[in-house]
Amino acid sequence: MVHHTMKISSSSAASASSRRSHIAGVVVKVAAAAILGTLASCAVPPAPMPLPDAPPAAPAAGPVIERQGARWVAVDWLALPGWFDDTLAGAWPALQRSCERPAPGWGALCAQALAATPVDDAAARHWLMQRLQPYRVEAADGSADGLITGYYEPLVEARRTPGGAFRVPLHAPPADLATRRPYWTRQQLDTLPAAQAALRGREIAYVADPLDALVLQIQGSGRLRVTEPDGRVQTVRLAFAGHNDQPYRSVGRWLIDQGQLPAEQASWPAIKAWAQRHPQRVNEMLWANPRVVFFREEPLPDPAVGPRGAQGVPLTPGRSIAVDPRSIPYGTPVWLDTTEPLASTPLRRLVVAQDTGSAIVGAVRADFFWGWDGDAEAQAGRMKQPLRMWVLWPRDAPR
Structure with missing residues (x-):
C-alpha cells in the first residue's frame, strides 16, 4: 500500500503505504489472540521448534552500520525495553510473510523461519536471539527519538x-x-x-x-x-x-492553518466533526x-488477510509497520518502544517493516498498521506518539 499518513502533521523526518496514502496523515493494544495471522503455506507442514532449556546469552555488540540518513548502533539485547515481555510468537506470521520475499542476506534465515514455527514465546525469543543482532536506529545526527503514527484499512x-x-x-x-x-x-x-x-x-x-x-x-x-x-x-x-x-497536502494541516482546529486536537475524528459542522466548506477543505x-x-476471498504493503506481502494487524526503506529495508524485524494513543500504556513489541508511505520519511519514523476491525480507525486516527526503535539483523548478512 502506499499511503499518506493522515496524521495531522507535515511529513518531517522527525515527525505509516508504497502506493498508499494515509489519513492521520491515510500505518496495538490488541490482545495476542487478535493479532495472530495465517501462517505462510509450505509444501511440508512446518515442524515445531523445540523449547530451549535456557535463553541464550546476548550476543556481543557489533559495529555501527551507516545507511542513507540513518545509523544503526549495535546494542545488547537487554537494551530493548520490554524484550522479554512481548508475545513474540504472535509476530511469527508477519515474519513468515516477509520471508516469502526475503531481503538481501535473509535467504538462509528465511528458509529456516518458513520451515519451523515456535511452540511458544520463549522458543521464538531463543530463535531470534541466536541468529540476529539488535541495532538501535538513529538519525544521521545521532538522535534516537522519532515519531510513530497509525493507519488502517x-x-x-x-x-x-x-x-x-x-x-x-x-x-x-x-x-x-x-x-x-x-x-x-x-x-x-x-x-x-x-x-x-x-x-x-x-x-x-x-x-x-x-x-x-x-x-x-x-x-x-x-x-x-x-x-x-x-x-x-x-x-x-x-x-x-x-x-x-x-x-x-494534509487536510488537518489546512484546518490548523485556517485557525479551525488547534494543533493538539487535530485528529481524524476532529476533522470529521468539523466537516459535519461546516458542510458548506467541505469542498474547500478537500481541494486543499x-x-x-x-x-x-x-476480490476478498479471505477477510482475515490484510492488504498488501510495499513489500508485496499482506499486512498483519499490530505486527506490520510502514518505514522509510532507505533507512530500514523491507522485511526487517523491528522492536518498537512507544505508547498507546491517548494513554501512557507502553506499546513495546516486535513488528516487521513491510510498507512505506509518502509521509514516512526519516530514520526513526514508522506508521503502525492497526488492521480493519474494532477500534482500528479510532486508534490510527489518534496515534502520534514518541518513538524509539531497534532493527534485528542477521549477524552474517550484508549491511
Whole structure:
C-alpha cells in the first residue's frame, strides 16, 4: 500500500503505504489472540521448534552500520525495553510473510523461519536471539527519538450506481493518466468538464460521504461493502492503482492553518466533526489536498488477510509497520518502544517493516498498521506518539 499518513502533521523526518496514502496523515493494544495471522503455506507442514532449556546469552555488540540518513548502533539485547515481555510468537506470521520475499542476506534465515514455527514465546525469543543482532536506529545526527503514527484499512458502504446519498465516485485510473504529468488536481477533476470527461466510465462504486472517499485515498486501500443492483451484498477490496502525480497536502494541516482546529486536537475524528459542522466548506477543505488516488477492485476471498504493503506481502494487524526503506529495508524485524494513543500504556513489541508511505520519511519514523476491525480507525486516527526503535539483523548478512 502506499499511503499518506493522515496524521495531522507535515511529513518531517522527525515527525505509516508504497502506493498508499494515509489519513492521520491515510500505518496495538490488541490482545495476542487478535493479532495472530495465517501462517505462510509450505509444501511440508512446518515442524515445531523445540523449547530451549535456557535463553541464550546476548550476543556481543557489533559495529555501527551507516545507511542513507540513518545509523544503526549495535546494542545488547537487554537494551530493548520490554524484550522479554512481548508475545513474540504472535509476530511469527508477519515474519513468515516477509520471508516469502526475503531481503538481501535473509535467504538462509528465511528458509529456516518458513520451515519451523515456535511452540511458544520463549522458543521464538531463543530463535531470534541466536541468529540476529539488535541495532538501535538513529538519525544521521545521532538522535534516537522519532515519531510513530497509525493507519488502517477502512470499511465503507458503497453502491454500484449513483442514487440517494451514494453519489461520491471512486475511480479506476483514467485512460490518459500517463500522458499528462502532473494530472488534473482534485479541484479540477471536480469542476472542469475536460477533466470530468476523462473519468467518465471509470467509476468503480459510489460512497455517501466525500470524507470516506478521502480516507480511502489517504490510506491507499480499503474494503467496500457493496450493494449490487440486484440487491446482493459483497465485500471487495480496493487496491492502490495510481495517483494524479500531485503533491499530498494534509487536510488537518489546512484546518490548523485556517485557525479551525488547534494543533493538539487535530485528529481524524476532529476533522470529521468539523466537516459535519461546516458542510458548506467541505469542498474547500478537500481541494486543499490536490492529490487523488485511483483504485482497482480485487476480490476478498479471505477477510482475515490484510492488504498488501510495499513489500508485496499482506499486512498483519499490530505486527506490520510502514518505514522509510532507505533507512530500514523491507522485511526487517523491528522492536518498537512507544505508547498507546491517548494513554501512557507502553506499546513495546516486535513488528516487521513491510510498507512505506509518502509521509514516512526519516530514520526513526514508522506508521503502525492497526488492521480493519474494532477500534482500528479510532486508534490510527489518534496515534502520534514518541518513538524509539531497534532493527534485528542477521549477524552474517550484508549491511
